[in-house]
Amino acid sequence: MSLTVRPITEADYDDVARITSAAYLGAGYFESAEYPYMQQIMRVGERAAVAPIIVAERDGVVIGSATLAVQGDEWADIALDHEMEFRLLVVDPAVQRSGAGQAMVAWILEHARATPGIEAVSLTTGDDWHTARALYQKLGFTRVPERDWPTTKNGKMLRVYRIEL
Secondary structure (H helix, E strand, O other), X not given: OOEEEEEOOHHHHHHHHHHHXXXXXXXXXXXXXXXXXXXXXXXXXXXXXXXXXXXXXXXXXXXXXEEEEEOOXXXXXXXXXXXXXXXXXXXXXXXXXXXXXHHHHHHHHHHHHOOOOOOEEEEEEEXXXXXXHHHHHXXXXXXXXXXXXXXXXXXXEEEEEEEEO
16 A cells, blocks of 8 residues: 655545544544534635645545644644644544554654754644554654643643654
């Protein structure tokens, strides 16, 4: 099986919306796709118009995505100066733990290293997203607990991780 990570195309928008919904709802992060934040993140075309999005594709099928941001971008939550942030990293629940998440993070790290002025990559993950946190720690990210923050979207505590490049 061939796994490719690449920038999103318009043809991918519906797949990314479906995967995002399945991942967030499947993890119990939200109770319904009708939740306002869910509606916002499922408008993939609007997000792609202002933020770089990548997809993981296996044998021609989109199975994951992530959104990139730097400080000051519309989709940046935590990025500091000289830091790239990735958000909304999702993998289709049917193929989670297949290497797609790790491949996207590797692509992001390479992209960040090639981006002038970027010295670190940061991310936020849910307090109860144990599998995601294990992946980030395995790849060398460390907790930055002083940057943790509660989301107003659902009241959950979000944990910040960072890796120096």
